[in-house]
Amino acid sequence: MRIAIAGGGLGGLTLARILHRHGIGAVVYEREASRSARSQGGLLDLHPESGQRALDEAGLTGEFRSEARPEGEEHRILDPAGRTLVHHRPEPGSFAGRPEIDRRVLRDLLLDAVPAGTVRWGHRLVAATPRPGGGFELGFEGGREAGCDVLVGADGARSVVRSLLTDAPLSHVATLAELGIADADRRHPDLAELVGPGNLWCVGASRILAAQRLGDGGIRVGISLPADGHPIDAYRDKHALLELFDGWDPRLTALIAAGDGPPTLRRIEAMPAGTRWAHRPGLTLVGDAAHLMPPVGEGANQAMLDAAELAAALAADSADPGAAIRAYEAAMFERIHPVAEMSARVQAMMLSPTAAEDIVRFFAPRPTER
Numbered sequence: 001m002r003i004a005i006a007g008g009g010l011g012g013l014t015l016a017r018i019l020h021r022h023g024i025g026a027v028v029y030e031r032e033a034s035r036s037a038r039s040q041g042g043l044l045d046l047h048p049e050s051g052q053r054a055l056d057e058a059g060l061t062g063e064f065r066s067e068a069r070p071e072g073e074e075h076r077i078l079d080p081a082g083r084t085l086v087h088h089r090p091e092p093g094s095f096a097g098r099p100e101i102d103r104r105v106l107r108d109l110l111l112d113a114v115p116a117g118t119v120r121w122g123h124r125l126v127a128a129t130p131r132p133g134g135g136f137e138l139g140f141e142g143g144r145e146a147g148c149d150v151l152v153g154a155d156g157a158r159s160v161v162r163s164l165l166t167d168a169p170l171s172h173v174a175t176l177a178e179l180g181i182a183d184a185d186r187r188h189p190d191l192a193e194l195v196g197p198g199n200l201w202c203v204g205a206s207r208i209l210a211a212q213r214l215g216d217g218g219i220r221v222g223i224s225l226p227a228d229g230h231p232i233d234a235y236r237d238k239h240a241l242l243e244l245f246d247g248w249d250p251r252l253t254a255l256i257a258a259g260d261g262p263p264t265l266r267r268i269e270a271m272p273a274g275t276r277w278a279h280r281p282g283l284t285l286v287g288d289a290a291h292l293m294p295p296v297g298e299g300a301n302q303a304m305l306d307a308a309e310l311a312a313a314l315a316a317d318s319a320d321p322g323a324a325i326r327a328y329e330a331a332m333f334e335r336i337h338p339v340a341e342m343s344a345r346v347q348a349m350m351l352s353p354t355a356a357e358d359i360v361r362f363f364a365p366r367p368t369e370r
C-alpha cells in the first residue's frame with residue numbers, strides 16, 4: 001500500500017508519524033522548499049482530548065511536555081478602556097489544562113519524528129488523476145510525477161485534493177491583520193508586561209485587538225474584523241488600523257504602534273459546518289482540507305485527531321484501506337459537525353457589536369463550577 005500525503009502541516013506530519021509507528025510507510029509531499037521556508041505563526045493550545053491525544057499516539061508526549069509552556073495558558077480579556085473582564089491563571093507547572101506550544105516547535109518535533117526522506121520538500125501538488133486500476137497519478141508543479149494507492153489530502157485551507165471529493169464553497173468569515181514585535185522584553189517592557197506569559201484579548205464592538213507571547217520573547221499582535229464592511233486592502237498600513245481603535249486606551253493601541261513593519265493581511269475563510277462527501281476508494285482528507293472552520297482554537301487540534309484516527313483505522317484494517325477510510329470518515333463527520341458549529345458561533349460572538357458583554361457571560365462559571 002503506497003500512501004501519499006499531500007501537505008506537511010500538523011495534520012499530515014502527525015499522520016505520517018503514527019503510521020510509521022504502526023510499521024506503515026508514507027510519503028509526505030510538501031510545497032514549501034524546506035522546514036524553515038515560512039514562518040509558522042504563533043501559539044497553539046493543545047487540548048487533552050484531541051491534540052494531546054494524537055501526540056500520545058505519536059509517542060511524543062514527553063517531547064511535548066519538555067517544549068510546551070503551560071504558563072502560556074494564562075489569558076486576560078480587557079474592554080476598550082483597559083478594564084479586565086476575565087483573567088485566567090493556570091496552576092503553575094500543571095499540564096492538566098491546555099498547555100501552549102509554539103507552532104514552529106510543534107512542527108519541528110513532528111518533522112524530527114518521521115524517518116529521513118519521508119517529506120519531499122518543494123513538491124506542490126497540482127493534479128491527482130485516478131488510475132483505471134485504482135490509486136492516483138500525482139502531478140507536481142514543475143512537471144514531476146508520482147503514483148500512490150491511497151491519497152490523503154492534508155493540504156490545508158486551499159486544498160487541491162478537496163475538489164476530488166466535494167465542491168463545498170469557502171466563505172469569507174473575518175479579516176485578520178497581523179503584526180510582530182520582536183524582542184519585546186528589551187524593546188517594549190511595558191507591552192511585554194501588558195501581554196503577560198500567554199494571551200491577551202481586547203474586545204470592542206465588532207473588533208478584537210489580540211496579542212500573544214511567543215517562546216522566542218516576541219509578541220504576535222492580531223486584529224480581527226468582521227468580513228462585511230472591511231475591505232482587506234484598506235488596512236495595508238498601521239495608521240489605518242490605529243484609526244479603527246480611536247478612543248481606546250492608548251496602552252492597548254500601543255501594541256499596534258509598536259508593530260515591526262506593515263501588517264500582514266489574511267482572509268479568514270470557512271467551509272459550511274456539516275460538510276460531508278460520498279466515499280471514494282483510496283482517497284480522503286484530514287484537517288483544514290476536510291473541515292476548514294473559523295480559528296477559535298480547534299482547527300489544529302482536530303487536524304491532529306483526524307490524523308490519529310485515520311492512522312489507527314488504516315493500521316487496524318491494512319488489508320482493506322477502503323473500509324478503513326470509510327470508518328474514519330463516518331466517525332470524523334460526526335465528531336466535526338458540532339465542533340464546526342460551535343466555532344462559527346464563537347467567531348460570530350467575538351466579532352459582534354455586543355462582544356464584551358457576551359464574552360463575560362460565556363466565561364462566567366456555570367452553577368456547578370467553583
Ligand SMILES: Cc1cc2nc3c(=O)[nH]c(=O)nc-3n(C[C@H](O)[C@H](O)[C@H](O)COP(=O)(O)OP(=O)(O)OC[C@H]3O[C@@H](n4cnc5c(N)ncnc54)[C@H](O)[C@@H]3O)c2cc1C
Nearest residue numbers: 007009010011031125155156287288295297298299300301
Ligand atoms: C490566525 C489563526 C490562528 C489559529 N489558532 C489556532 C489555535 O489556537 N488552535 C488550533 O487548534 N487551531 C488554530 N488555528 C487553525 C489551525 O492553524 C489549522 O486548523 C491547522 O493548521 C490545520 O492543520 P492542517 O495540517 O490541516 O493544515 P496546515 O497546517 O495549513 O498545513 C497544510 C500544509 O500543506 C501544504 N500545502 C498546501 N497546499 C499544498 C499543495 N498543493 N501541495 C503540497 N503541499 C501543500 C502547506 O504548505 C502546509 O504545510 C488557527 C488558524 C489561524 C488562521
